[in-house]
Amino acid sequence: MAKSDFEYVKQFEREMPALPNVWLVIRLDGRGFHKFTDDHDFAKPNDLRALRLADACAQHVMKQHPDVCISYGQSDEYSFVLRPECNLFQRRPMKLATTFAALFASSYTFYWDRYMNSIEEPTHDPDDFDHTKPVAIRSQDDTKYVPLQYPPAFDGRVVEYPDVRTLRDYLSWRQADCHINNLYNTVFWTLVQDGGLSPQAAEQDLCGTLSGDKNEILFSKFGINYNNLEPRYRKGSILIQGTREVIVPERDRSGNDTGRTKTRTKPVIQVLHTDLIREDFWREHPTILGDYQ
Template sequence: MANSRFEYVRTFERENILLPQTHIVIRVDGRGFHKFSDFYEFEKPNDEIALNVMNESAKQLMKTIPDIIMAYGDSDEYSFLLRKDCQLFDRREFKLITTFSSSFSANYQYYWNKLNSSKPLNIERLPTFDARAIVYPNDLNVIDYFKWRQVDCHINNLYNTTFWNLVIKGNMTTKEAENKLIGTLSSDKNEILFKEFGINYNDLPEMYKKGTIFLREYIDFPISKYKEQPTNECLIRLIKRSKKTEIKQYHCDLIKDSFWSDRPYLLQ
């Protein structure tokens, strides 16, 4: 940038540098996706094609940003965990959130046109995403964060599945369905689905109930050797030996401690 007498305006710029050696999670959320889903007539309660568009968008972001070690998403949101020693953009918050939001928006539009070509995008209602960066000081906080998101996925999906079956198959108005579900527990919703519509919630696709997980996994990581000597020094040594990684997709329970204990490198 050339020097000039107008350059003083740069002194107004401010950067927020995220704390070093802390875990960074960046959550991407769809902007106005209730209206977006209505505009493009998403299938209720879950639109498989739209979810696949989200998943492919997240996977592509992982391919282009190697610092992403894990991603979890459902509905219109995705959370990305960066390596603890990540120095992407020197950990500048604004750079991170604008890159993630703009890249995810671009990916989503690309994969929408590829996977959902029967519903071409309209300039009046384009999909866009915003993002926020959260810093967590320790491993437990990160684990609890992703557990929270998966529990939220289950609660929302069970409610939406029951709600939309009452509306679509039970011929209720949205207000009537809403009133029927006020104060109900998970067991009550499961009973409504089974008794009134013959639906066993446990038989529904795992992607709907548990969301989607992408992991950058060490494909030859000797977990048995690490469990014999579970120290940071041993973990670092084994990571150096296990150089090959692969992005893998799961629809599984990450609330169980075994999910994390079997992959100690996620938080290293």
């Protein structure tokens, strides 16, 4: 039973590293999330708790892997961007995608109760993501308690983008997709929930309509101005590495609390719900692209 007799099978392992000097995007997608959202009674068209949960998972991934310079999430998908010079896992696509998918999926399970079953109402406040802050979880007897019924799965892929133009177009593609889907879902569910239509009737009503038509239905029939809806729903979530000033207790040389406080700069993951398609976004956040813009 010598080890070496069998060890030759290691030769069958093959992997091509990603090209050097290109942007890498790791995109994760929920598997079977149509059924998953039904099984867990997600609010339609958007479940704020679940979106915050996904953002929290992405934050966790970015804290573990500070090489991620920006990530973008919407619906049940999240994309993580690594810079051209990044050498995480020697740029091995399989290692990158499996590690990120696994970490995101286990985080989704780990943080489920914190975000889905918190007693406090969820807010859109992006500064609200301090995972160390204690949160009161609903009792399992609470009718509002939503137990996680089975472990969720995500698949992942790695895509190489050779320059800033194609990388930005990738992110724009995902945000445009968010807009298109959210506009559709918003009208659809408004027709069903507020308009009393059956899902089939709503689907038929929307068949062939353009963006303008959908905006018009929302406004004329339900008095809703789409552009006034929550930016989080319309724009998705953008997470970037940032800093925040925090007030901490001052300590003397012996480490004893002086009773005074001081300001310290702390790295944080910023959560934004803004338009990243326009040029301005990149000018306002120059550190994302760094020398590459």
